[in-house]
Amino acid sequence: MMTSQTHDFAADAGARVRVEALAPVARFSLRVRQQGRAALGRALGLDLPERVGEVARAGERAVLCLGPDEWLIHAPEAETDAIAAAGAEVYAEAPHALVELSDREVSFAITGPAAAELLSIGCPRDLGRLAPGRAVRTVFDSAQVVLWRDGAEAFRVDVWRSFAPHVGALLDAGRAEIAAGL
Amino acid sequence: MLLIHCPYCDETLPEAEFAYAGEAHIIRPADPSTLTDEEWRDFLFIRSNARGPHYERWRHVHGCARFFNAVRDTVSDRFLLTYKAGEKRPDLASLGVAE
Ligand SMILES: [Zn+2]
Numbered sequence: 079m080m081t082s083q084t085h086d087f088a089a090d091a092g093a094r095v096r097v098e099a100l101a102p103v104a105r106f107s108l109r110v111r112q113q114g115r116a117a118l119g120r121a122l123g124l125d126l127p128e129r130v131g132e133v134a135r136a137g138e139r140a141v142l143c144l145g146p147d148e149w150l151i152h153a154p155e156a157e158t159d160a161i162a163a164a165g166a167e168v169y170a171e172a173p174h175a176l177v178e179l180s181d182r183e184v185s186f187a188i189t190g191p192a193a194a195e196l197l198s199i200g201c202p203r204d205l206g207r208l209a210p211g212r213a214v215r216t217v218f219d220s221a222q223v224v225l226w227r228d229g230a231e232a233f234r235v236d237v238w239r240s241f242a243p244h245v246g247a248l249l250d251a252g253r254a255e256i257a258a259g260l
Numbered sequence: 261m262l263l264i265h266c267p268y269c270d271e272t273l274p275e276a277e278f279a280y281a282g283e284a285h286i287i288r289p290a291d292p293s294t295l296t297d298e299e300w301r302d303f304l305f306i307r308s309n310a311r312g313p314h315y316e317r318w319r320h321v322h323g324c325a326r327f328f329n330a331v332r333d334t335v336s337d338r339f340l341l342t343y344k345a346g347e348k349r350p351d352l353a354s355l356g357v358a359e
């Protein structure tokens with residue numbers, strides 16, 4: 079019998095690392111000075127984290143501190159209008175920039191015991207020092223990404239849409255090499 | 261690859277996340293229209309080109325995106341110190357380096 083070249087999805091269940099493109103979410107960039115932070119936190123229903131890499135969560139909303147005055151918001155798509163309206167409501171009291179980026183980026187999930195090993199083919203960070211629950215902006219093979227660590231063996235990568243084919247293809251090549259035991 | 265300490269992230273991170281941004285502590289003239297051509301040329305183009313400790317700007321462009329300052333030895337490529345933008349220029353003696 080000839081060797082089958084068909085992709086065996088059932089075998090993926092036991093794979094050392096899996097890569098999957100995730101469904102769209104609402105994404106916002108928030109820039110606000112110190113004086114406006116409390117008001118924006120109240121509007122969004124959580125305290126804005128102050129340390130770069132920290133994530134605050136409320137329900138399915140996650141707010142990541144990217145820089146000293148910059149945050150990234152992820153939420154279910156259904157909350158898009160509510161988030162924009164919440165910002166507009168406090169604008170007079172707390173001037174800020176709240177920009178929707180939902181269509182700018184796509185996300186991949188990288189999970190499994192070899193998830194960190196797979197990411198290390200493109201990310202120069204010491205991933206052992208990125209604690210579960212945290213996230214950082216960094217690079218993956220020279221494309222800027224936001225890397226979320228959801229668990230010891232679970233990561234997400236947000237990447238600009240135009241870089242996604244490059245990042246996705248490299249992740250898939252690495253996944254295949256790890257699966258082949260290379 | 262160099263490892264660079266970002267004073268805003270307070271972490272030591274790979275060079276691939278950073279961009280070099282020229283010599284630090286170059287003060288923009290308050291009233292450029294009063295400058296002679298020579299003074300304007302010096303402001304725009306003339307740099308110290310140090311051999312040894314050099315005060316320079318870096319940007320954590322693929323991280324917190326902040327500009328900050330560093331003292332780097334241009335011979336060994338060793339970073340002696342990084343500090344936030346706007347902080348006073350540290351003297352070399354405080355870094356244990358002979359001026
Ligand atoms: Zn930084």
